[in-house]
Amino acid sequence: MKQNSEIVEDKTEKSEYVTLTIDGVEVKARKGTPLLEVARQIGVEIPTLCYYSFVSPYGSCRLCSVEITTKSGRNRIVTSCNYPAEDGLKVETKSEKVLMVRKGVLELLLARCPKVVRVKNLAREYGVTESTLWMSDPDEDCILCGLCVRACKELVGVSAINFAMRGVKREITAPYHKFSDDCIGCGVCALVCPTGSRKIRQHTYATIAPLKGPKDESLGVNMDMFSVNSLRDLDSFVKALVATGLKSGLFDSAVLIKRKTGFAAEAVIMENADDVLNSELAKSVRMKAVSTFMAAIEQGKRKIAFIGLPCQVRAIRKIEQTLQKEIPDLEITLIGLFCLQSFNPKKLEEKINSLFKVDAKQVENVSIQDGKFIVQAKGKEQVVALEKLNDAIENGCVYCSDFPAFFADVAVGTQGSKPGSVTVIVRTDKGQRLLETVKFTRDVAQKDDVMRLSDFKKNRAKEHTAPILKEIYAQRSKKVE
Secondary structure: OOOOOEOOOOOOOHHHEEEEEEOOEEEEEEOOOEHHHHHHHOOOOOOOOOOOOOOOOOOOOOOOEEEEEOOOOOEEEEEOOOOEOOOOOEEEOOOHHHHHHHHHHHHHHHHHOOOOHHHHHHHHHOOOOOOOOOOOOOOOOOOOOOHHHHHHHHOOOOOOOEEEOOHHHOEEEOHHHOOOOOOOOOOHHHHHOOOOOOHHHOOOOOOOOOOOOOEEOOOEEOOEEEEEOOOOOHHHHHHHHHHHHHHHOOOOEEEEEEEOOOOOEEEEEEOOHHHHHOOOEOOOEOOOOHHHHHHHHHOOOOEEEEEEOHHHHHHHHHHHHHHOOOOOOOEEEEEEEOOOOOEOHHHHHHHHHHHHOOOHHHEEEEEEEOOEEEEEEOOEEEEEEHHHHHHHEOHHHHHOOOOOOOOOOEEEEOOOOOOOOEEEEEOOHHHHHHHOOOOOOEEOOOHHHHHHHHHHHHHHHHHHHHHHHHHHHHHHHOOOO
């Protein structure tokens, strides 16, 4: 442990710093810094299961409890993860009171999660080998720390899971114990979970069985890849696939994201091919679709086509895998749209109005090609660099590594083809059967273009998860002296 350490983060006014002592060592720290962070910076390790610097502190596990004495002489136990550094504070991290509190907390945690290795190891460090308290479920693996809830809300901006119920029935789940309408399958909740709880995976899409078949690291499983040289735009080609499937009896319904006015959109169930052909797909915005898809199943639909972004396709594929035993005749065909990022509808409308001086309701069509966002409105085409729309991108997109819709039966997009053509990746036999129902002229797709964008999105996700993983691994490798 460093002696008489001084923390200097950057050049600031002296009044923003306070002086306190931790285990007898005088420390200067920025006012308001959590005591846990100040202690770490001078080499004092305090145990915790629910704290990381990249989400707001909550103090739920209570393991980081320390004893403080304020300037006025008040003495008490507080959680160091959310108690701010203040002038004249005296902090004890290993006093008799503190050790007693931590032992009590660990006995409670061990009673709740007796088989969780990380809890058992921490308890052993404090001399707790077994709990004398009542054990309601020996297989329980969630300590209700709320890390997954905070990460989903604050990092991903989704809030797919949250606390439910009270008292001994308190739990973390998706709303109403149903498949989440908001989860994008990024896996951040699973990354931060201190116990590896299976509960957060029950109605979300962080874990999913991969498709079977020959696999390319950048393109995923693919049986065939080509360009459709038909002078059709992406919207028309996808609708033609679905409409033909409905007419031939391959599908009994289709769930798609239909554009309304501006960039507002909604998930709808369609059974008529003409309705599909006369609709306009919303390809750039992420809308809730799972509840609509589940409604189709509840209506007795069993041969369903689904068109959506990679995160939506992942969700439906997980649902299909989950329901296989319960509904053995359920046959879903997934058409995935290439996606570098999706946009928040309201923010995108504001950006379009600002950049193009066009009301979103007047926009006839949008497309993304070669790093450009193309808008057609009032019979004119306007173009802007895609990066100028960064402020309108959904938060969670930076954690998603799926550009070419890895879990689709057929993945399509404009990237990798010349203007007016569509790139097609066939991933499964179902996808192959669907394409056999439509006549088109094949051309060679520029595979490298698609691979480059796929690698870019993967690397972007790695860059954003790297600091999270670094802190997680560092914290889990430390032992308290």
